[in-house]
Amino acid sequence: MDEYLKRIGAARPSIPDMESLRELQLRHLLTVPFENLSIHLGEPVVLDEQALVEKVVERRRGGFCYELNGAFAVLLRSLGYEVTLLSARASGGDTLGPPFDHLALRVDDASGPWLVDVGFGRFSRYPLRLDLRTDQPDPGGTFRIAETGDGDLDVLKDGTLEYRLEQRPRAMADFEATCWWHQTSPKSHFTRSLICSILTETGRDTLSDRLLIRTTGNDRQERHLTTDAETLAAYRDHFGVELTRLPTAPGRSDG
Template sequence: MLNMKNYLKRISASHYTTCSLQNLEELQSLHMQHIPFENLDVIRKVPIYLNLDTIYDKLVSRNRGGYCYELNGLFHWLLTELGYEASLVSATVRRMNGVWAKKDTHAAIIVQLDKPYLVDVGFGDSTILPIPLSGLERTDVSGAYKIEKQENDFYDLIQKRNDVERILYRFTTQPKKLIDFHEGCVFNQVAKESSFTHTDIITVATPLGRKTISDAQFIITENGVQQKKDLSSDEKDQILRSTFGIQI
């Protein structure tokens, strides 16, 4: 059963219950610091269903993380419960090599305040701030971000690091329901073309950057500087528990 108070407690955000841009910023940042992006169920062939009760049990009751449909699906529910005007939207990811992933298989959120903002707690290494669709650039510890409008009401989320810009994904503002992502959720669980079916990915934001497990490597990023360590199986399990609060 969904419980807003327990969800807010899970992300240490019990005080941010009124609707404002400042509180939305805190909710997004705290969510990304407390609930990791992770694909452990995908790799272990544990089915993921687009059911809010199931997602809540995993993320809140069992102290797990998830990928975009789970993270943004449940966060969208929380925002609407708090009174925000929020809608799920679909996006197409542009991979590091410049190739576009399967169309409309990423889920994000648009929140309408004084103007519309893109909110995303389910993209891993990305902004921890709401980004306005107006084109205004916003900067956090992970880089600078802005949104550029394209033709036919498409928008690009652009990240700038070390003076290099790249498109993270392209989205529209047409509202979606969580069930609309069923095809994408299945694809990203089973397809060899999916980014999530090959190796473990667990990542969580920190005040100075990010902590990540990628396969058998632990990566700590602080102020743009990375430290990497190869892990044994036992070390990986220990870091999953101590850093991410996850026990498989």
């Protein structure tokens, strides 16, 4: 866990309090990318705590929700936080994703219950109060958590539903079937897209196949990368990801 803290550039908290939790979440978002490269590199995603931590810390990779929030949960528990795995269904506009579509974290400390999520791409930079039903301003937007009629919680960003969150505690094994579906189904947005994205101090960097998108405030710059070497360098320089070969993008056979 000391190596994990070093990986994200965070100091070990003296006590597991809210201030430290805010810093840990932000440092994680700034250093560990949201990416689905393993699916397009032919690497199986294994929902085992040791494997998840090794991928983030030793291999210096990122991942998607099961991997990022799964590994972060291990770190937080080692630091003394009370962490519960929660299942969510991501919003697809008029529909919701399948059960166990998303993994998020509930973290409890003396100040109350918090929603912690380092695995949803463009989301809140800081933890959100799970028991608060009013607007929660964040650098990532204005968030609100609303109760549903069946006991779930709707998580909204700027008035738009991001995902519907269950409150029942879950185990990592509960997410294995849907994780496998996301890796293999032609209906999964992870098999249909190739993405690597990371929060920066001034905005966000995203590499979608060979399209590099850099946002700074309201300014957006796009650049198409033309060679394999240029693309591999972009993974290294913008996301800290060292690859020996490119992932094969959907619809293209020449990785």
